[in-house]
Amino acid sequence: MHTENGTAAEAASALIDQALDFVFPAALRATALLGLADHLADGPLPVADLAARSDVHEGNLLRMLRVLATRGVVEELDDGRFRLTDLGQPLRSDAEPPAGPAILMITDRSLWAPAGELDRCVRRGGPIFDDLFGMPIFEYIGKEERTATAFHNGMAAFSDQENGPIAAAYDFPETGTVVDVGGGQGGLLLEVLRRRPGLRGVLLDEPHVVPGHRLDTEETAGRWEVVPGDFFTEVPFGDVHMVKRILHDWDDERCVQILRNCRRALAPGGRVLVFDAVVPRGNEPHQAKALDVLLMAAFTGRERTQAEFEHLFTAADLRLTNIVPTGTVVSILEAHPA
Known part of the structure; x- marks a missing residue:
């Protein structure tokens, strides 16, 4: 039997090789946890030396390095x-931007375990995180300090490589107030304020998150405020509301609730900016397609197409007016009151 890509045996062999691909992210995770890249920063090392510096088993280290x-x-x-x-x-701890925290988040058991049981998720049509951990993922993150650290540091690492290009790609106003809704450590808001010295910034996130903000710099002094809160309840008043990598965590109903809160808190002439991947058509690989499967298994949200975003905006009394590419996986979806 022949297939489009060769014989059936060749196809089977290729699929088996792909099934083994999960070993590679496991090795990446171990590399980040063990700090191997830091030990190799000054140049090549024999395996015995690297094992000694890392306090690991030499033979097993060699097998992973291969x-x-x-x-x-x-x-x-x-x-x-x-x-x-x-x-x-980028696996070095001093890398700018670092990849390690994002890898540790993606490969954390909180995401790894649900992804390993996709068959249950596909059958059911909803996430299976609750089945495995006894509670929804954000409740779990709020209670488990180790997972919370991995999640928030990982999201910051995701954002750090995107924030500069995103802030440069959009024509932010010269004056007014920009509200970073669910902005975590405030990396994007910091980049925006650096580029627009006439802007003020407000960082909104949960009380256990905002103490880790990074806004207190000389160049942004006196131009920012941190507001602990819940974006499902209320959003601070502002001229621009930024919602970055938030909507993909939630189902449509909760997304509309967030967007409606932003809409209500907009100044006259204001706008809402959603920073998320827009899933492209076609068969080409795209980070959003893979990340969407992780979201499917552990969260109630999803990565969305342009049409799906338009549906959310319409339900929140907003109108999608522009999609701005950023040179990263993330696009800027600009919406104004309908």
């Missing part, structure tokens, strides 16, 4: 030493 080398994260040299490649550099 997997990492197949993906170009490290390279095995002819003399048996391993070096960190350009691709592996």
Whole structure:
């Protein structure tokens, strides 16, 4: 039997290889937890030296490094030493931007375990996180300090590589108030305030999140405010409301609630900016398509198409007026009162 991509045996072999792909993110997670990239920062090392510095088993380390080398994260040299490649550099703890926190979030058991039982999720049509952990994911994050740290640091790492290009891609007003709704540590708001010295900023997030904000810098002094709160209840008044990587966590009903709160708190002539991936048509790989499956298993939300965003805006008495590409996975969806 022949298939479009060769014989049936070749197709089966290719699928088996793809099924083994989960080993690679497991190796990435271990690399980040063990700090291997930091130990390789100054140059290649023999496995024995790297194992000693990392306080790990030499033989098992070698076996993991071989997997990492197949993906170009490290390279095995002819003399048996391993070096960190350009691709592996963001795994260093001092990397700018760092990849480690995002990897630790994506591979945390809170996301890994639900993804391993997608069949149940697909059968049911909803997330299975509650089944595995006994409560919804955000309640779990609020109670489990380790998971909360991984989640918030991971989201910040996701955002750090996007915030600069996003802030540069949009023509923010010269004056007024920008409200970062569910803005976490405030990385995006900080980038916006740096580029617009006439703007004021308000960071809204949950009480246990906002103490970790990064807004207190010399160049933004006196131009920001931190507001602990719940965006499902109330959003501070402002000229621009930014909602970045928030809506994809929630179902349509909850998204509309967030957007309506933003709509009610808009100054005359104001706008709502949603920063999220817009799922493209076609068969090409896209980060949003993979992330959507993680969301499907653990959250009530989803990554959305343009039409699905338009539906949310309409239900919240808003009108999608523009989609601005940023050069990252995230687009800027600009909406005005309908």
